[in-house]
Amino acid sequence: MPATANARFADKAILITGCSTGIGYCVARGLQARGYRVFATARRPESVEALQAEGLESLLLDLDDSSSINRAVDEILQRTGGKLYAVFNNGAFGLPGAVEDLSRDAIRALFETNFFGWLELTNLLLPVMRKQGYGRIIQNSSVLGFVAMPYRGAYNASKYAVEGLSDTLRLELHDTDIHVVLVEPGPILSNFRANALKALQKYIDIEHSVHRERYQAVLERLNKEGPAVPFTLPPEAVLEKVIRALEARTPKARYYVTFPTGLFAWLKRLLPTKTLDRLLRQASK
Numbered sequence: 001m002p003a004t005a006n007a008r009f010a011d012k013a014i015l016i017t018g019c020s021t022g023i024g025y026c027v028a029r030g031l032q033a034r035g036y037r038v039f040a041t042a043r044r045p046e047s048v049e050a051l052q053a054e055g056l057e058s059l060l061l062d063l064d065d066s067s068s069i070n071r072a073v074d075e076i077l078q079r080t081g082g083k084l085y086a087v088f089n090n091g092a093f094g095l096p097g098a099v100e101d102l103s104r105d106a107i108r109a110l111f112e113t114n115f116f117g118w119l120e121l122t123n124l125l126l127p128v129m130r131k132q133g134y135g136r137i138i139q140n141s142s143v144l145g146f147v148a149m150p151y152r153g154a155y156n157a158s159k160y161a162v163e164g165l166s167d168t169l170r171l172e173l174h175d176t177d178i179h180v181v182l183v184e185p186g187p188i189l190s191n192f193r194a195n196a197l198k199a200l201q202k203y204i205d206i207e208h209s210v211h212r213e214r215y216q217a218v219l220e221r222l223n224k225e226g227p228a229v230p231f232t233l234p235p236e237a238v239l240e241k242v243i244r245a246l247e248a249r250t251p252k253a254r255y256y257v258t259f260p261t262g263l264f265a266w267l268k269r270l271l272p273t274k275t276l277d278r279l280l281r282q283a284s285k
Contacts, residue, residue, distance in 0.1 A: 013036070014087065016088045019041055022191050031242070039057055041058065042061070061091075063116075070124065102154055106204075111157075125137075136179050138242060146268065148160075151211070167253075181253065186259070186260040193222045200219075200222070231260050
């Protein structure tokens with residue numbers, strides 16, 4: 001879907017989290033080019049400055065910090081006259097590691113960014129959307145939000161939580177014109193693996209783990225240049241689905257991105273759990 005500027009979107013403001021790189025950056029640039037008023041947020045001042053230098057309207061928003069979330073929302077609503085068409089919850093990171101190697105502090109840190117920050121931001125914006133009578137809440141979930149893969153337990157759990165919360169919120173908002181949409185990417189070209197590697201090195205004691213041999217394969221995947229797995233798509237594939245979620249009169253509850261996402265959604269409906277488990281173990285190697 002082309003991202004040509006359109007004057008009819010000029011009065012539609014969207015807040016996007018995690019815009020320093022990858023999907024968030026691509027979606028922010030693409031929607032701005034299409035004519036939307038984009039508030040591209042990031043958690044580091046240098047990222048905000050870089051985004052502003054490219055002509056994006058950018059603010060600090062750290063999903064781990066309630067005061068930062070509140071300040072960003074207050075500033076955005078002041079600039080828009082108290083209105084916001086949509087939020088694209090996107091900021092997140094991965095933490096590879098076996099479940100038995102995850103500390104409480106490690107998974108808490110991941111959930112602060114990947115789940116609790118999204119919940120707090122969404123709940124701050126819902127009264128605004130209720131008052132204006134419309135809105136779109138678009139959640140950047142994952143194929144790992146409905147199927148699990150080994151050594152991704154923390155990330156799996158955070159995305160399953162996002163999916164459960166989003167499904168519930170969609171049911172609770174059924175009698176409004178506020179739509180809750182899940183975008184579910186598979187492998188996408190971004191800095192995700194580089195950031196996941198940093199988290200792995202910070203939180204997982206590989207040397208003393210019973211899984212240390214398996215971690216060598218994990219490290220090879222995270223350090224690999226270019227696409228790590230087949231069917232990897234550029235972040236523009238996510239942008240296309242976000243545009244559909246924003247512009248459809250009645251958006252779908254879910255938009256699959258990449259072939260593996262659609263395939264595993266189909267297989268989950270058809271296959272017994274043990275058979276699906278075997279395929280997921282094989283796919284994760």
